Amino acid sequence: MPPKLPEFSNSVKLKHVKLGYQYLVNHFLTLLLVPVILGLLVQLLQLGPHEILNLWNNLHFDLIQILCSSFLIVFVTALYFMSKPRLVYLVDYACFKPPVALRVPFSTFMEHSRIILSSEPKSVDFQMKILERSGLGEETSLPPAIHYIPPNPTMEASRQEAELVIFSAMDLLLNKTGLKPKDVDILIVNCSLFSPTPSLSAMVINKYKMRGNVKSFNLSGMGCSAGLISIDLARDLLQVYPKSNAVVVSTEIITPNYYQGKERSMLVPNCLFRMGGAAILLSNRGSDRRRAKYRLLRVVRTHKGADDTAYRCVFEQEDPQGKVGILLSKDLMAIAGEALKSNITTLGPLVLPASEQLLFLVTLIGRKVFNAKWKPYIPDFKLAFEHFCIHAGGRAVIDELQRNLQLSAEHVEASRMTLHRFGNTSSSSLWYELSYIEAKGRMKKGDRVWQIAFGSGFKCNSAVWKCNKTIETPVVDGPWFDCVDRYPVDIPEVVKH
Secondary structure (H helix, E strand, C coil), X not given: CCCCCCCHHHHCCHHHHHHHHHHHHHCHHHHHHHHHHHHHHHHHHHCCHHHHHHHHHCCCCCHHHHHHHHHHHHHHHHHHHHHCCCCCEEEEEEECCCCHHHECCHHXXXXXXXXXXXXXXXXXXXXXXXXXXXXXXXXXXXXHHHHCCCCCCCHHHHHHHHHHHXXXXXXXXXXXXXXXXXXXCEEEEECCXXXXXXXXXXXHHHHHCCCCCCEEEEECCCHHXXXXXXHHHHHHHHHHCCCCEEEEEEEXXXXXXXXXXXXXHHHHHHHHECCCEEEEEEECCHXXXXXXXXXXXXXXXXXXXXXXXXXXXXXXXXXXXXXXEEEECCCHHHHHHHHHHHHHHHHHHHHCCHHHHHHHHHHHHHHHHCCCCCCCCCCCHXXXXXXXXXXXXXXXXXXXXXXXXXXXXXCCHHHHHXXXXXXECHHHHHHHHHHHHHHCCCCCCCCEEEEEEEECCCEEEEEEEEECCCCCCCCCCCCCCCCHHHCCCCCCCCCCC
């Protein structure tokens, strides 16, 4: 029998064809202008010295025209720089690292669950199944009040957890940056479920004796994506106030939100959420450009709250026994997918190279005009970003985004390892992930980072950063300093105990 012809996909290097297409489209103007410039240079070189001198002498310069042209150029240049948004830099950030004494291994968590829910063995078994498949490791932490049997979620205990997390992160940030509390111009604190009076932002101002004219904000009820909402708010404020800095504190206080009922959809957060917090210093001062780690490029926010199903998919409510908890709907992943689709539709044209935008546009037109069953083209976001920080909300969230965005295991490594080591720390998880990438020595000058977060309401928010300088390792004061060498670890689909 004659040998079979090789498959076209195997005989032709389609990967190289795509790379060639991308280079051609992305450098189209350059490739177009180079022959024109070369042609002009050839023509000039063919002219003799006398011809060039005659050409110069034939040019007539009028003083008034020169002055008007110069004035116009100066005016347009000044107008451009005045209307240009101020650059916002991320000078540095700090993550809270829980004390070892607050660690909650699986065995401890399940022992407490069996005692607290002794009359509900099915609920205990359900929690065990969730925990085994959650992607969490044995070193995540819960606040002291949850270690009691039964838990003791008082207002005083909640304040103590807030002080421990927020003050620890703030102290570390002030030490790292050399910032004095009285030099803080803008303070933003976000915590969704614990909103005491006075506010958490007032608590920080009181502790550090900040100035009386500091502009403070306290965001609550905005879910796990509130951290990026705070960054967006800080960016807007830094556009208004020149030569200013902003401190953003992102956390979630677990103590008052530990559910002690038996509704399965409300028990899931108990298995996922853990202690965590981060403090971030932003600045619009040109003097901070050299020492800043990153520059903020984009913030894109998407809100699906107009849809009733999306609005109620993450909902704080009472169960039939009157116990308050967070209900997670079974439609959560589908709604998150729709929110992500809306977000990347807005973000894509701002960050993707022209080659990807053209392919997406051609496919979109083809689906609209020729055949609606055409498979939609998923842009390759790996061409726009070197690093991805996906909110560590749970294994399913990371799996779904990895599949939809066609990311490699290394691209989602920071998210998986953060979930394993620290659990779901809500709005601060993105900063533990960024710290992991730095601790691994992977962050180089010019690298672009995409942070993606989801939150109740339902929201999907994105922030894009560009690295200002290569991050040196080891980061001695980071949350990964004493354990990064053990990572990445293999995380089985089901952890059996």
